[in-house]
Amino acid sequence: MSTPQGTDEDIRSGTTLYAVLWPHKEAMVNRWVGVVHGSYPFETIGFLRTNSNRFANPVGYRTEEAAKALIEILFTDQPEEATLHKAVDEIIRVRAIQDFPPETAVGVVFALKDIVREVVSASGQGAACLRAMWALESRIDAVALMAFGAYARHRERLHLLKVEEHKRSHSQLMRLAMRKAGMEPEEAEPQKP
Amino acid sequence: MSKLPKASELAKSISYAFPKVSWMDTKPAFAPGTWCYPAKKDTMEGLGMPNPHNWNPAEEDWNLPENWEEIIYNALKDRLEKYRSLKVFLDICVRCGACADKCHFFLGTGDPKNMPVLRVELLRSVYRRDFTTVGKLLGKVVGARKLDKDVIKEWFYYFYQCTECRRCSLFCPYGIDTAEITMIVRELLHELGLGIHWIMDPVSNCNRTGNHLGIQPHAFREIVEFLCEDIETITGIQIKPPFNEKGHEVLFITPSGDVFADPGIYTFMGYLMLFHEIGLDYTLSTYASEGGNFGSFTSAYMMKKLNAKMYAEAERLGSKWILGGECGHMWRVVHQYMETMNGPTPACMETPKSPITGTVFHNAAATKMVHITEFTADLIKHNKITLDPSRNADKIVTFHDSCNPARGMGLLEEPRYCIQAACENFVEMPENTIREQTFCCGGGSGLNTEEIMELRMRGGLPRGNALRFVQEKHGVNTMACICAIDRATLPPLADYWAPGVSVTGTHELIANALVMKGEIKRTLDLRQEDLPGVEEDE
Numbered sequence: 001m002s003t004p005q006g007t008d009e010d011i012r013s014g015t016t017l018y019a020v021l022w023p024h025k026e027a028m029v030n031r032w033v034g035v036v037h038g039s040y041p042f043e044t045i046g047f048l049r050t051n052s053n054r055f056a057n058p059v060g061y062r063t064e065e066a067a068k069a070l071i072e073i074l075f076t077d078q079p080e081e082a083t084l085h086k087a088v089d090e091i092i093r094v095r096a097i098q099d100f101p102p103e104t105a106v107g108v109v110f111a112l113k114d115i116v117r118e119v120v121s122a123s124g125q126g127a128a129c130l131r132a133m134w135a136l137e138s139r140i141d142a143v144a145l146m147a148f149g150a151y152a153r154h155r156e157r158l159h160l161l162k163v164e165e166h167k168r169s170h171s172q173l174m175r176l177a178m179r180k181a182g183m184e185p186e187e188a189e190p191q192k193p
Numbered sequence: 194m195s196k197l198p199k200a201s202e203l204a205k206s207i208s209y210a211f212p213k214v215s216w217m218d219t220k221p222a223f224a225p226g227t228w229c230y231p232a233k234k235d236t237m238e239g240l241g242m243p244n245p246h247n248w249n250p251a252e253e254d255w256n257l258p259e260n261w262e263e264i265i266y267n268a269l270k271d272r273l274e275k276y277r278s279l280k281v282f283l284d285i286c287v288r289c290g291a292c293a294d295k296c297h298f299f300l301g302t303g304d305p306k307n308m309p310v311l312r313v314e315l316l317r318s319v320y321r322r323d324f325t326t327v328g329k330l331l332g333k334v335v336g337a338r339k340l341d342k343d344v345i346k347e348w349f350y351y352f353y354q355c356t357e358c359r360r361c362s363l364f365c366p367y368g369i370d371t372a373e374i375t376m377i378v379r380e381l382l383h384e385l386g387l388g389i390h391w392i393m394d395p396v397s398n399c400n401r402t403g404n405h406l407g408i409q410p411h412a413f414r415e416i417v418e419f420l421c422e423d424i425e426t427i428t429g430i431q432i433k434p435p436f437n438e439k440g441h442e443v444l445f446i447t448p449s450g451d452v453f454a455d456p457g458i459y460t461f462m463g464y465l466m467l468f469h470e471i472g473l474d475y476t477l478s479t480y481a482s483e484g485g486n487f488g489s490f491t492s493a494y495m496m497k498k499l500n501a502k503m504y505a506e507a508e509r510l511g512s513k514w515i516l517g518g519e520c521g522h523m524w525r526v527v528h529q530y531m532e533t534m535n536g537p538t539p540a541c542m543e544t545p546k547s548p549i550t551g552t553v554f555h556n557a558a559a560t561k562m563v564h565i566t567e568f569t570a571d572l573i574k575h576n577k578i579t580l581d582p583s584r585n586a587d588k589i590v591t592f593h594d595s596c597n598p599a600r601g602m603g604l605l606e607e608p609r610y611c612i613q614a615a616c617e618n619f620v621e622m623p624e625n626t627i628r629e630q631t632f633c634c635g636g637g638s639g640l641n642t643e644e645i646m647e648l649r650m651r652g653g654l655p656r657g658n659a660l661r662f663v664q665e666k667h668g669v670n671t672m673a674c675i676c677a678i679d680r681a682t683l684p685p686l687a688d689y690w691a692p693g694v695s696v697t698g699t700h701e702l703i704a705n706a707l708v709m710k711g712e713i714k715r716t717l718d719l720r721q722e723d724l725p726g727v728e729e730d731e
């Protein structure tokens with residue numbers, strides 16, 4: 001990933017940024033998880049935070065997985081795209097059908113910027129980190145776009161589900177109607193299995 | 194110009210401050226995709242339901258009858274006198290919270306009012322104020338509140354976000370059954386003329402023509418005959434199932450979804466093939482052409498009425514017992530309510546005994562109705578049918594325990610036994626998501642309607658999440674079930690949460706594997722796709 005404002009090289013050579021962020025890795029994961037949890041009602045947050053069984057608390061689990069994958073982009077040159085893609089996809093798959101406006105569903109990715117900035121500015125090393133920060137923020141933007149793509153895909157899927165369900169639920173009535181109209185079943189629209 | 198929000202603000206950044214309003218004062222927003230369309234006035238009139246009227250959940254005014262408070266008060270009083278369980282459930286909850294995180298709707302929506310304990314609190318708060326002394330005296334302090342129109346809206350919103358699955362009751366130390374509360378609150382709402390289209394339309398059709406879609410006898414028969422044509426294409430065997438014939442030993446009843454809808458039809462073909470192969474003396478009925486009972490999602494009265502129809506037909510046809518297809522809530526009705534509701538079965542009926550193996554189903558002595566997986570498991574156990582699991586070799590199968598057979602009647606082993614006899618590859622989903630702890634499909638209790646697909650996907654998250662896990666870990670590509678609502682609701686669930694997994698009834702798998710006397714060399718499965726290994730042979 002390379003941008004006019006900053007490059008991967010800047011992040012790497014910007015050992016300052018790396019050094020500033022590294023001790024806060026776990027805190028940043030937790031902070032981001034907190035932001036996501038904070039998008040749920042107050043009474044729900046405690047549960048999301050405390051139950052770590054991935055089947056008993058699917059939202060909490062997916063959030064943690066996404067957080068871990070996301071935070072890696074701060075520390076790796078070549079973030080493993082497949083892992084990142086999967087983590088983003090799985091969490092957005094949840095948020096796309098929950099009661100969130102699109103900007104809230106996807107916006108959690110951008111929250112990482114605020115989290116990084118807070119850590120950097122608290123360190124007093126802001127100026128030294130500038131170019132590396134630019135590059136890093138571009139990376140975060142790329143992940144946000146990834147999330148946006150996932151959101152659009154899942155919403156579209158949701159609408160297709162209705163169409164396909166309708167076809168399935170009337171399949172034999174359609175067949176009866178076609179037969180009455182003298183048409184062969186093959187002429188009917190193919191059904192998705 | 195207002196300030197642009199920051200990303201973290203958009204994500205409603207966490208606030209550790211206490212919420213300004215308590216749950217009692219937060220009102221649900223009726224956003225599209227979260228509520229079901231209302232029942233039509235005509236339908237409600239035709240069924241003789243109380244206070245039929247036009248209304249729209251999205252509008253402010255629901256056109257409630259003028260004396261609506263009195264109606265609710267009397268209706269609740271009546272239920273409290275009639276059902277001791279209701280009073281007990283309302284009185285004994287200690288708010289321990291053991292049920293709170295067990296509901297799939299809570300897990301999927303994150304909405305605290307979908308915690309079973311809070312769901313019941315929506316009714317309990319009103320009960321407390323009007324029916325308990327302490328509530329009358331202390332009011333809000335003890336969680337009592339006045340009944341107002343917003344409470345009615347809240348009931349409608351949240352008691353149609355409960356699929357009556359009973360998962361929560363499994364974890365409650367007192368066995369409080371939220372599903373029963375939901376059934377009562379839906380009854381109360383019906384007293385005000387509030388019901389949903391997706392439930393009341395099938396109830397009305399079932400009441401008039403015998404099945405949910407209102408398909409008349411001749412069309413019903415024609416469709417079954419199509420399926421027999423398909424069976425002939427696949428096996429070379431001609432099957433002519435009897436319709437409405439008197440004097441057969443068994444009356445077979447299954448949900449009509451198995452006859453009309455994909456992929457249920459393949460399960461239905463499976464039943465017919467099995468009956469043919471073992472030479473079962475049975476008849477189908479075009480009048481009792483529905484095993485489903487959406488009456489049970491409406492009121493005790495309606496549940497009783499629709500259930501009685503099956504037995505009236507058994508009596509008319511002189512059947513000795515009823516064999517029931519793969520259905521969920523039909524079994525809950527039969528197993529849990531039928532005897533109290535409808536009393537003894539007709540005199541012509543006997544405790545079911547398999548004519549093939551001689552096994553007597555003592556467990557069905559009261560209801561005279563046997564679940565088809567019990568029946569088939571018994572056939573397999575006695576080596577009465579030949580199965581060739583290699584015909585299902587392309588499938589890595591998992592099993593979704595449907596809530597009602599699993600928690601409502603304890604049917605856990607038989608379906609697994611059938612599937613494992615018919616398939617080479619079987620994988621269980623994680624322990625805390627199956628058997629008694631199974632997660633609902635998200636569309637039970639009449640919530641399998643299209644307009645709330647979004648809500649269904651939320652409710653389906655825990656099931657979908659477990660399915661996704663076995664898909665990734667073990668390559669599961671098929672999810673079997675024993676419920677017609679599941680066969681309707683699981684395909685979109687799988688499509689969304691674990692794309693690539695297809696949904697099948699258990700008897701579809703059985704029939705694929707069933708080696709039939711006189712069949713042609715099979716190259717196609719029931720969906721008329723190549724059987725595994727066929728291409729290489731050619």
Ligand code: SF4
Pocket residue numbers: 295296297298307308309312354355356357358359360361362371372375
């Ligand atoms: S019965 Fe099922 S849907 Fe209803 S509150 Fe309990 S767990 Fe939730």
Ligand code: SF4
Pocket residue numbers: 285286287288289290291292293309310364365366367368369
């Ligand atoms: S588990 Fe039972 S007693 Fe505990 S809060 Fe839930 S309903 Fe009440």
